[in-house]
Amino acid sequence: MNCKSKKDILSMSRTEIFEYIQTAQQPKYRADQIFEWLHLRKAENFDEFTNVPAQLIERLKDEFYIYSLNIEKMLVSRVDNTVKYVYTLQDGEVIEAATMDYKYGSGVCISTQAGCKMGCKFCASQNPGFVRNLTVSEMLSQIYSIERTIGGKASNITLMGIGEPLDNFDNTVKFAQIITDPKGRDFAGRKISISTCGLPERIDDLAKLKLPLKLSISLHAAFDSLREDIMPISRRFSLERVLESAKNYTKETGKRITFEYALINSINDSETDAKALLIKLKDIHCHLNLIPINKVEGKSFEPSSAEAAEKFKEIIQSGGISVTVRRTLGTDVNAACGQLRKAVKF
């Protein structure tokens, strides 16, 4: 499928295909036709391009390849129909994606890196370390392979699998631009959520682009000292700086921010934590998602009790902030938040 001397056409934007078509002295509308075959019809080889002349198809075959991921394994939850998809990439790296059934359709959660550098202590994805960024086509292909398999369309996309999307900034932005292109998959930007551990400079860069994307920021602590302990990357940025970038994002894009807060028994789930968090969030246009932490092999963190979660929620709600305790899906197949990992064990 891959060939080193050939170019990855699935990672090319419509503008880049258009530029190629111009240099190849072909009519302009061929660019849209090619883009449609790749992203709307999800063709896996050039011979499927029935409205493109044979000569151009031969040229495309000489210069490009169409990236396509094969699902190596599917693990279906017996509890809630969550499915975990495992892929082995061409260089042998293993990544995972997941689908979750919601009332309104299928949510697809994809990975953005092979491994992760951020080092969050409660997350499986940082083990065994970071290898590389995923390409645009590796991200798109997770969705396209799943849509082919389920015979339907994803209703929303979350970049919440393995990796830190804003640490793979250019490919993440290009992925979003390609999948929302009206001539291709035409996915609604407002149904795409990017989840970040909170890299303020990159959040500011994203805000400048004014894309219609939802942003989730993983907070998990209301105090710098605790956050630095459980999320080592945050030693580089204060909570105040992260929240300033969140505010800026809401201002630049008009979008509400979602904050993620994994409730960990006796670590970050006290009334003091809830009150401190409330003060920090009160003038930000936001929603808070509380998630009892999911168990990860080899980590000692325990989820908060239902009572502690409810109490935490009430305190936040009393300050007028929209808040939910999220149900977790797919824990029996290790497909829940923080359970996707680079090396898979069955």
Ligand code: SAH
């Ligand atoms: N790097 C990004 C996206 C990947 S993690 C980020 O940090 O946001 C996706 C979400 O799962 C994040 O909110 C992350 O903090 C959370 N998470 C990680 N481990 C978890 C666990 N064991 N239980 C619950 N949520 C977890």
